[in-house]
Amino acid sequence: MADVREEEDEEECPELVPIETDYNSQSVQIPVTIITGYLGAGKTTLLNYILTEQHNKRIAVILNEFGEGSALEKSLAVSHAGELYEEWLELRNGCLCCSVKDNGLKAIENLMQKKGKFDYILLETTGLADPGAVSAMFWVDAELGSDIYLDGIVTVVDAKYGMQHLTEEKPDGLINEAARQIALGDLIIVNKTDLIHQEELDELRHIVRSINGLAKIIETQRSSLQEKFCHMQTTRPHLDKSIITVTFECSGSILEEDLNQYLQNLLWEKNINNKSGNPMEIIRLKALVSIKEKTQQVIVQGVHELYEQEETSVNWESDTERLNRFVFIGRNLDKEILEKCFSAAVIKPGESS
Ligand SMILES: Nc1nc2c(ncn2[C@@H]2O[C@H](COP(=O)(O)OP(=O)(O)OP(=O)(O)O)[C@@H](O)[C@H]2O)c(=O)[nH]1
Ligand SMILES: [Zn+2]
Numbered sequence: 218m219a220d221v222r223e224e225e226d227e228e229e230c231p232e233l234v235p236i237e238t239d240y241n242s243q244s245v246q247i248p249v250t251i252i253t254g255y256l257g258a259g260k261t262t263l264l265n266y267i268l269t270e271q272h273n274k275r276i277a278v279i280l281n282e283f284g285e286g287s288a289l290e291k292s293l294a295v296s297h298a299g300e301l302y303e304e305w306l307e308l309r310n311g312c313l314c315c316s317v318k319d320n321g322l323k324a325i326e327n328l329m330q331k332k333g334k335f336d337y338i339l340l341e342t343t344g345l346a347d348p349g350a351v352s353a354m355f356w357v358d359a360e361l362g363s364d365i366y367l368d369g370i371v372t373v374v375d376a377k378y379g380m381q382h383l384t385e386e387k388p389d390g391l392i393n394e395a396a397r398q399i400a401l402g403d404l405i406i407v408n409k410t411d412l413i414h415q416e417e418l419d420e421l422r423h424i425v426r427s428i429n430g431l432a433k434i435i436e437t438q439r440s441s442l443q444e445k446f447c448h449m450q451t452t453r454p455h456l457d458k459s460i461i462t463v464t465f466e467c468s469g470s471i472l473e474e475d476l477n478q479y480l481q482n483l484l485w486e487k488n489i490n491n492k493s494g495n496p497m498e499i500i501r502l503k504a505l506v507s508i509k510e511k512t513q514q515v516i517v518q519g520v521h522e523l524y525e526q527e528e529t530s531v532n533w534e535s536d537t538e539r540l541n542r543f544v545f546i547g548r549n550l551d552k553e554i555l556e557k558c559f560s561a562a563v564i565k566p567g568e569s570s
Contacts, residue, residue: 383424405435409438468563499546504541505542
């Protein structure tokens, strides 16, 4: 499948981000690539391949295996000059996907302080993880000036079982995990091509392309990329200077339908413009919101046009003001207008609906 984007990517592919490159004239940030994919698709195989192929980079690999080891420890393998050693990364609340900035990224940052900086960090999610949730912690962290930024998401698809995973019926309109992982990928690796016929492969590739029209698609066996690792950085969102992050806070509560209306105007209708009349383009969003009548805090996550709400187990404190918090990443963003539109739908403390 000839794809113009793929050719462009090849041309502009730089060397694996050298530590000295300081494009922000702030402190240098370390790129993190999230590796996702269904259970058994070949993620660990891919990590091992990269670690043995990349001989002169310091690559930290964070394995987030499902149900392995103590809940308090995650294995962190570090490759330096082809040598592999292991570290134990302590995460107070177990799963890296669920742990917020405070422990997840802090742990990595602490490790870098002890061990020196890495050139690159690879993070394997569990086969069932939602890469959107994992990547969300980086958006917030980027805002707080972390040393680490999310470079991209690599999705490994099992050629043999991929179709089955994708067509699995989910109860009650839940999003199919395999489809979501493909939708979020910047690079999609269709692995285990040795196990299927060419026609099946073409069909799978076609479906993958229909779910994600932008990602680069590569076919592999044993996750062996026949190209340099730098090709993984297909989107480099943070190198695009037109992409900015906007945050705001607003107290009060919102009706669920009004929240949906706000998000759909932004993400689906795209009818909220900035001051120059250009529609705002949201690439990622994360928010903590207070929904009227709900005692629990709700987290909203969005990636392009997909968004979802998740009720957390955390209750709002009854005696303090409820504070909604938003982080947006995208183009043509205007903080004042984003805030105004949300605030207009909010029921302020003391007001009734
Ligand atoms: N036939 C075949 N087997 C493969 C290929 N790539 C990986 N495997 C095997 O598939 C199994 C799962 O591979 P892993 O790399 O552990 O998969 P994973 O995605 O990390 O699995 P989880 O962490 O459990 O989600 C292993 O037994 C691999 O040896 C391939 O291209 N062809
Ligand atoms: Zn694995």
